[in-house]
Amino acid sequence: MGGFAIGTTEFASMSLLPFFAADLGIDEPTAGHAISAYALGVVLGAPLIAVLGARFARRTQLLALMLVFALGNALTALAPGYGAMIVARFLSGLPHGAYFGIAALVAASLVPQHRRSQAVGQVMLGLTSATVIGVPLANLIGQALGWRASFGLVSVLALLTIGLCALFAPRDQAGRSDPLRELGALRSGRVWITLAIGAIGFGGMFAVYTYLATTLIEVTKVSTAAIPFFLAVFGIGATLGNLFVPRFADRALMPTAGIILLFAAVALLLFPLAAGNPWLLAADIFAIGASVSLGAILQTRLMDVAGEAQALAAALNHSAFNTANALGPFLGGLAIREGLGWTSTGPVGAALALLGFLIWIVAWRDSRSASIALAWRSDTASLANAPPLAPDNSRSDPARNPVG
Numbered sequence: 001m002g003g004f005a006i007g008t009t010e011f012a013s014m015s016l017l018p019f020f021a022a023d024l025g026i027d028e029p030t031a032g033h034a035i036s037a038y039a040l041g042v043v044l045g046a047p048l049i050a051v052l053g054a055r056f057a058r059r060t061q062l063l064a065l066m067l068v069f070a071l072g073n074a075l076t077a078l079a080p081g082y083g084a085m086i087v088a089r090f091l092s093g094l095p096h097g098a099y100f101g102i103a104a105l106v107a108a109s110l111v112p113q114h115r116r117s118q119a120v121g122q123v124m125l126g127l128t129s130a131t132v133i134g135v136p137l138a139n140l141i142g143q144a145l146g147w148r149a150s151f152g153l154v155s156v157l158a159l160l161t162i163g164l165c166a167l168f169a170p171r172d173q174a175g176r177s178d179p180l181r182e183l184g185a186l187r188s189g190r191v192w193i194t195l196a197i198g199a200i201g202f203g204g205m206f207a208v209y210t211y212l213a214t215t216l217i218e219v220t221k222v223s224t225a226a227i228p229f230f231l232a233v234f235g236i237g238a239t240l241g242n243l244f245v246p247r248f249a250d251r252a253l254m255p256t257a258g259i260i261l262l263f264a265a266v267a268l269l270l271f272p273l274a275a276g277n278p279w280l281l282a283a284d285i286f287a288i289g290a291s292v293s294l295g296a297i298l299q300t301r302l303m304d305v306a307g308e309a310q311a312l313a314a315a316l317n318h319s320a321f322n323t324a325n326a327l328g329p330f331l332g333g334l335a336i337r338e339g340l341g342w343t344s345t346g347p348v349g350a351a352l353a354l355l356g357f358l359i360w361i362v363a364w365r366d367s368r369s370a371s372i373a374l375a376w377r378s379d380t381a382s383l384a385n386a387p388p389l390a391p392d393n394s395r396s397d398p399a400r401n402p403v404g
Helices: 002-015 017-024 028-052 058-077 082-093 096-109 113-123 125-145 147-168 179-187 189-201 203-210 212-220 224-249 253-269 278-305 310-337 342-385
Strands: none
Touching: 002 017, 002 028, 002 058, 002 096, 002 125, 002 147, 002 203, 002 212, 002 224, 017 028, 017 082, 017 147, 017 212, 028 082, 028 096, 028 310, 058 082, 058 096, 058 147, 096 113, 096 278, 096 310, 113 125, 113 224, 113 278, 125 147, 125 224, 125 278, 189 203, 189 253, 189 278, 189 310, 189 342, 203 212, 203 253, 203 278, 203 310, 203 342, 212 224, 212 278, 212 342, 224 253, 224 278, 253 278, 253 342, 278 310, 310 342
């Protein structure tokens, strides 16, 4: 439910962009700064809260974070102008990354080691199911009752989440982690490379999704009433991706991540070609949505390389995700401002996905080198601890070596 509330506000704000831009009297690229403000809140809030909350019980953190989230969305619904909305969106974004990071750690701690990616993927189902149900519903409410009602709905969902966490979240002891030890994750090059894959590679999906509603109206020529259908198609792709792709990642983590990045690049490159036909566009949007599964894969990768700084690494994954949320719309908006058209977000997104793939190559080669080195050290240790071999006297013993 918490993921559903977060996913609804994060993605619905993009689909509602034309509506609150008109209401606030600003153009759409400027209104996109509200989306970037939310993403900036996630980027800054995730590591800060993960470090400061290291000594608190995870259940307590979930309750407190969702309370701040409810407040931020309520203030968004009541924002009197553009400046107030920017501040409210920034506040709404602060708990996002830390909430998902802690929820992922709780889920991963409840399953065997070989099912961690699936557990994290199931946590992310709240986010992806929001794109199937929450975002289209928020868009319909926004069209019928005004965009403010949509953010009010999210605030109510957040309050519901607080009640559910209070009833059902596992009770745990206060954290024993040292904040300085959590910061130790920042010294790992493997952590930074993994974060860079998400921060760059995910940007392509956001470049297209942010301006999807306007592209549907201006290029595909569909009515505003049809927009929720296309948003739901994206969500179905994201949900199915998070259900099935992590199963492959549990067997081959890094190769699965590389395949998803290439898959996303192809789907994004096809976006301008499909935009003129609503059915082709729906298929392409479904494929772009499926690439969201990269998030769960990178979350598991961070658990592997972060050592004892698990909370910070888990939260930083969502900082990277929302760095992409800021970078993709910014670069897509630049292409639109330069007169390249609404569908130019597709090639921009494909370039970001391919750049993420190049960073993945560096991480993949490093992981292979680390695996080979670990295997070599293990074999060396086994030989060093093995008992000495018995001398072979067969060459000098005619009974054991008759030919000799």
